[in-house]
Amino acid sequence: MLLIHCPHCGPRAQAEFVFERPLESIIQIDEALPDLIPKLYSRVNPKGPSWELWRHTYGCQSWLKLHRDTHNHTIHAVLEIGQTPEGGDA
Amino acid sequence: MSQTLRQTKGGRIDRSRTIRFQFDGKTHKGFEGDTLASALLADGVKLFGRSFKYHRPRGVMAAGIEEPSALVGAGTAGRYEANTRATDLFIYPGLKAVSQNRWPSLGLDLLSGISLISPFIPAGFYYKTFFGPPKLWMVYEHFIRMAAGLGKAPKVADKDGYEHRAAFCDVLVVGSGPAGLAAALAASASGAKVILAEQDRELGGSLLTDAATIDGQASDEWIAAATTSLLAKGGRILTRTTAAGFYDHGLLNLIERVTEPGQAPGADGLAQRLWRVRAGQVILATGALERPRLFAGNDLPGVMLSGAVRTYLNRYGVRTGQKVVLTTDNDDAYRTALALAEAGAQIVAILDSRAASAAGNSLSLRRAQTRLPVHFGAKLIAAKGSAKGVKSAKALIDGQITNLVCDLIAVSGGFSPVVHLHMQAGGTLSWNETTGAFSPDISRQNQTTAGAASGADGLGQTLTSGWEAGLAAAKALGLKGSSVKTPPACAEADDQVCRSLADWLPAPQTNLKKAFVDYQNDVTAADLDLAWREGYRSVEHMKRYTTLGMATDQGKTSNLVGLARLALAEGRPVPSVGLTTFRPPYTPVTLGVLAGEHTGAHLSPRRRPVLYQVHAAQKPIWQPVGYWHRPRAYPQGREDLHQSAHRESLAVRTKVGVTDVSTLxxxxxxxxxxxxxxxxxxxxxxxxxxxxxxxxxxxxxxxxxxxxxxxxxxxxxxxxxxxxxxxxxxxxxxxxxxxxxxxxxxxxxxxxxVQEHWAAAAIAGPLAKAVVENLMGEGAAPRHMSLGFGPLAGIPTMILAASYSGERAFEIYAPSHQIGPVWDAIVEQARGLGGCLYGLEALEILRIEKGHIVVGGEIDGRATADDLGLGKMLRPSGGFVGATALGRPAMSDPQRLQLIGLEAISGTIPEGSMLITAKGAVPCGHVTAAGMNVVQGGSIALGFLQGGRARLGDVLTATSPTRKQAAQVKVVAPVFYDLAGDQYRD
The missing domain is CATH 3.30.70.1400 (Aminomethyltransferase beta-barrel domains)
Structure with a gap:
């Protein structure tokens, strides 16, 4: 079980969080149909670092951006949604 | 028989405290501190069980958790644990243990005749039976089911309690042998908060077998001083606690046995406790396990691991043999030989597979050479004996086959570090040529390995590696250096004993069909060779085909021996054939402790609506909706569910009904x-x-x-x-x-x-408006789909005029804590007008009649608004979640499943039935909800039908093969009542 450092609540067990989706699979309201299909049905499943959307559902309920390595579960960054990482793109 | 093999003194048992227990119905005596295995061995018992496949007689192989053979059932109904290791069960007064996989009894096992047909049940025989005629397979299957297996699963629910606890620490040390204790002391002295977990009931690990002098103290005193020091610095020591799993980010599951298997718990009712420990640093001081060797009959009672023989002698005061043959490829067995000789046993021969020039240089070996019959370059070919134990050994000494009379064969095939947790944590291994074993290499988590688990050999190295691991862990946590500067030191010079040539070759004369690799699953060296010849070259394939290492011991003693056999066949070095995956748990874990408190009523939360007690007074039939419990019907007198629901729905259609909609x-x-x-x-x-x-x-x-x-x-x-x-x-x-x-x-x-902030009562029926206006005044009832406010019973309320039932209806919302008087006033008023309460079942009947959809019924995740006949409601301009996806061509396919109504022409439409055009036809739809027409009677249903809206008037069959029911149905529009909607408007 991962240990996720919530920016509001500190280190918390993964059981308090819900994985939502990779950031790149967020579907905007006005998403064009050709872009929508891959985001719905053929999502990427990267091996290695990935930006993901999580929610601290059983904690502060905030939406978080995690930079997580899917291969070794290292969590490189946890940001509040809307926050931009230093020098990164998310 | 009474403790005939017990030494008169020595060991860690308390001879003043006798414990009586039963094994297979016979009463035995043991002492406080005994395991079931040591107590029975002291009583001269050699036969403990029958093997999984061939029903071969089996005794005790080991002295710890790695025991593959001596598995027993412990306890009685409601407190019974199957497949528990006799070597990992400390006896207690009243213990009732039974042997397993024998019929009718352990001594007379009629199924042992299976051994005779063993040539016909080779490796992978189960898979091979699939190639035969299916009818024959049914015969095999019956036979296999009867003969195979270990303990029986309990049939009665577990009486005892299990709990989960979370804990956090700077450093978790797993194992309390010399390395673990040294590590814990170093970390603790550096200011770290330490948890020390030990699966045994005493701290000390190998020191409990091989006492030593550490820092000038006897090891017992050193252990006691270490314990005091750790506790004084705020550490937590958990004995009888096994680290079963190592998960991500420093999380370990520890299983603490509060009681022994089958033992009644104390006042707290607790049998076991699961600790979820999140540790900053983890030090694995898990030791090493001795490996057996390949020779025919190496599974007979009386063949034991050399280290186990020494443990029974030194720790439990049991001399397990009088005439002993030892076979080894390392120096550690010489310590066993010397201890046995000192205890009065006759050492018949020490067969060392190494050449004299390649042998070790330990003090034990040199001592043994001067007084015991040591043979270099010698191997064992076969052990001979019966269920009563070993009688002789056939050995290859100086190239000659020699028969040796003996009653105990002590075996050492080298030591394998316990790397399970290291591997679960994502670590890697490297091959250590001098110990002939895999040792931890790279750690992926904040974790190190110390002592024998890291390949350290001998007490001095072990203590130092533990100490250094403890310091390193503290340093990694940013703690200041230790107040104590030097590692614990031992006096023993006789140290380097594990050096092994890792000589995997059995003597050439060995009958490999009787040379067992995996004792628990009855896998022989010949089975592995056969699997290789049949093409199972990958270690993972071989494991699954032969079941090597797949039993409850997960191959703790057998895996490396099996790998070496594969390597031999492949003509490759052992490390190049690879390893199978190490998965949690390290030792078997009872399901009860994983469930913890989350059983029965505590499996999931029960959400009670604020009016729960008010409903309960009416004795309704309850229905779970998600976690909520809501009234399904309020039966009167002797009504059943359907009679009650029919009466309630009729009241709504003709007068007025009141229901609780607080959970919306x-x-x-x-x-x-x-x-x-x-x-x-x-x-x-x-x-x-x-x-x-x-x-x-x-x-x-x-x-x-x-x-x-x-x-x-x-x-x-x-x-x-x-x-x-x-x-x-x-x-x-x-x-x-x-x-x-x-x-x-x-x-x-x-x-x-605000789901739980508001509670609400829905009032529905032709008299609903009268109820509202009688309570709140003329003109208080809003028009359909309008809202209003006003006090009711002195409570401020919000009124929403919306109808789900199809009748004139109002939802009266009040703050949850104030709903009581509002509800009471509404119910009293409705009853005064001839109305009643109605539950979810009546609501279901009413909504089916109106064709109103429900989440989980028609809203099943596969239906679009258009499928549900609601396409016209959608905003044509789009701009809402889901709008773009509706543009896909498949969404406007005219053959999509569309919501329709069904009327029975004959019979009753079965719940959950499928729709077909003719017998044998492919289903073209299904029923989502079936009910009755409340006022007129007759069976009706809602369902989905391919292109359904264009098929009104079609006659179909609604059939439920599982209910063995069918009905002729006519496809109609999904509204059966008040098509114009006159009933709910003003």
């Missing part, structure tokens, strides 16, 4: 952009809604399917009240949050989940 999802949406926000979530028009008005609405998923339905009300210009289904309320709450925070953070709006 409710959201307060407030802000200048509230309407704009809701237009993202709702697929219907919201912005044009006038203040004081409401409308029915749909919420879609991103793929365009309907997620939920509800009503949206404009309370004020910038304030909306949104309802959703009870079961979907939590999902809707998350969805609203997602849309607001992730998709549209620019909108000025707040959303509050």
């Amino acid at each position: 999802g409710k959201f307060d949406v407030v802000g200048p952009d509230a309407a704009a926000f809701l237009e993202l979530v709702c697929a219907t028009t919201v912005g044009k809604l006038a203040v004081g008005r409401g409308r029915y609405t749909l919420m879609l998923r991103e793929d365009g399917m309907v997620m939920d339905d509800g009503t949206v009300w404009r309370v004020a210009e910038n304030r909306f009240f949104l309802t959703s289904s009870t079961g979907g309320a939590d999902r809707m709450s998350a969805h609203l949050s997602y849309v607001r925070k992730v998709l549209a953070p620019q909108l000025k709006v707040t959303v509050a989940n």
Whole structure:
């Protein structure tokens, strides 16, 4: 079980969080149909670092951006949604 | 027989405290501190069980958790643990243990005849039976089921309690042998908060077998001093606690045995405790396990691991043999030989497979050479004996086959570090040529290995590696250096004993069909060779084909021996054939402790509506809806569910009914952009809604399917009240949050989940308006789809005029804590007008009649608004979640499943039936909800039919093969009552 450092609540067990989706699979309201299909049905499943959307559902309920390595579960960054990482793109 | 093999003194047992227990119905005596194995061995018992496949007689092989053979059932009904290791069960008064996999009894096992047909059940025989004729397979299957297996699963629910606890520490040390204790002391002296976990009931590990002098103290005193020091610094010591699993980010599961298997718990009722420990640093001082060697009959009772023989002698005071043959490839067995000789046993021969030139140089070996018959370059070919034990050994000494009379064969095939947790944590291994074993290499987590687990050999190295690991862990945590500067030192010079040539070759004369590799699953060296010849070259394939290492011991003693056999066949070095995956748990874990407190009523939360007690007084039939418990019907007198629901629905149709709708999802949406926000979530028009008005609405998923339905009300210009289904309320709450925070953070709006803030009563029926106006005054009842406010029974309420039943209806909302008087007043008024309470079953009947859809019924995640006949409600301009996805061609396929109504022509439409055009035809639809026409009678249903709206009038068959029911049905529009909607309007 991962240990996720919530920016509001500190280190918390993964059981308090819900994985939502990779950031790149967020579907905007006005998403064009050709872009929508891959985001719905053929999502990427990267091996290695990935930006993901999580929610601290059983904690502060905030939406978080995690930079997580899917291969070794290292969590490189946890940001509040809307926050931009230093020098990164998310 | 009474403790005939017990030494008169020595060991860690308390001879003043006798414990009586039973094994297979016979009463035995042991002493406090004994395991079941040591007590029975002291009593001269050699036969402990029968093997899994061949029913061969088996005794005790080991002295710890790695025991593959001596498995027993312990305890009685409600407190019975199968397949527990006799070597890992400390006896207690009243213990009742039984042997396993024998019939009718252990001594006389009629199924042992299976050994005779063993040539016909080789490796992979189970798979091979699949190639035979199916009828024959049915015969095999019966035979296999009867003969194979170990313990029997208990049939009675577990009486005892299990609990979960969370703990956090700087350093978790697993194992309390010399390395673990040294590590814990070093970390603790550096200021770290330490948890020390030990699977045994005493701390000390190998020191409990091989006492030593450490820091000038006897090891017992050193252990006691270390314990005191750790506790004084705030450490936690958990004995009888096994680290079963190592998971991500420093999380370990520890299983603490509060009671022994089958033992009645104390006043707290607790049998076991699961600790979830999150540790900053983990030190694995898990030791090493001795490996057996290959020779025929190496599984007979009386063949034991050399280290186990020494443990039984030194720790339990049991001399397990009088005439002993030892076979080894390392120096450690010489310590056993010397200890046995000192205890008065006759050492018949020490067969060392190494050449004299390649042998070790330990003090033990040199001592043994001077006084015991040591043979270098010698191997064992076979052990001979019966269920009563070993009688002789056939050895290859100086190239000559020699028969040796003996009653005990002590075996050492080298030592394998216990790397399980290291591997579970994602670590890697490297091959250590001098010990002939895999040792930990790279750690992927904040974890190190110390002592024998890291390949350290001998007490001096072990203590130092533990100490250094403890210091390193503290340093990694940023703690200051230790107050103590030097590692614990031992006096023993006789140290390096594990050096092994890892000589995997059995003597050439060995009958490999009787040379067991995996004792618990009856896998022989010949089986592995056969699997290789049949093409199973990958270690993972060989494991699955032969079942090597797949038993409850997970191959603790057998895996490396098996790998070496594969390597031999492949002509490759051992490390190049690879390893199978190490998975949790390290030792078997009872399911009860994983469940913990989450059983029975505690399996999931029960959400009770605020009026729960009020309903309970009516003795309703309850129905779970998600976690909620809601009344399904309120039977009167001797009514059953259907009679009650029919009466209740008839009351709604003809007079008035009252039901509790407090559990509906409710959201307060407030802000200048509230309407704009809701237009993202709702697929219907919201912005044009006038203040004081409401409308029915749909919420879609991103793929365009309907997620939920509800009503949206404009309370004020910038304030909306949104309802959703009870079961979907939590999902809707998350969805609203997602849309607001992730998709549209620019909108000025707040959303509050007020599901439990408001409670509500729905009043429905021709007399509903009278109920409201009698209570709240003339003109208090709002028009259909309008809202109003007003006091009821002195409580401020909100009234929403919306109908689900199809009758004139009002939902009266009051603050949850004030709903009591409101509810009572409404129910009293309704009853005065001839009405009654109605539950979910009546609601179901009424809504089917009206063709109203429900989440989980028609809203099944596969239906679009158009499929449900609600396509016209959608905002043509789009701009809501799911709008784009509706543009896909498949969404407008005329052959999609569309909501239709069904009327029975003959019979009753079965629940859950499928729709077919003729017998044998492919189903073209299905029934989602079946009910009765309340007033006129007759069986009706809602369902989905391919291109259904164009097929009104068709006659189909609704059939349920599982219920063995069918009915002729006519396809109709999904409304059976009041098509024009006159009933609910003013």
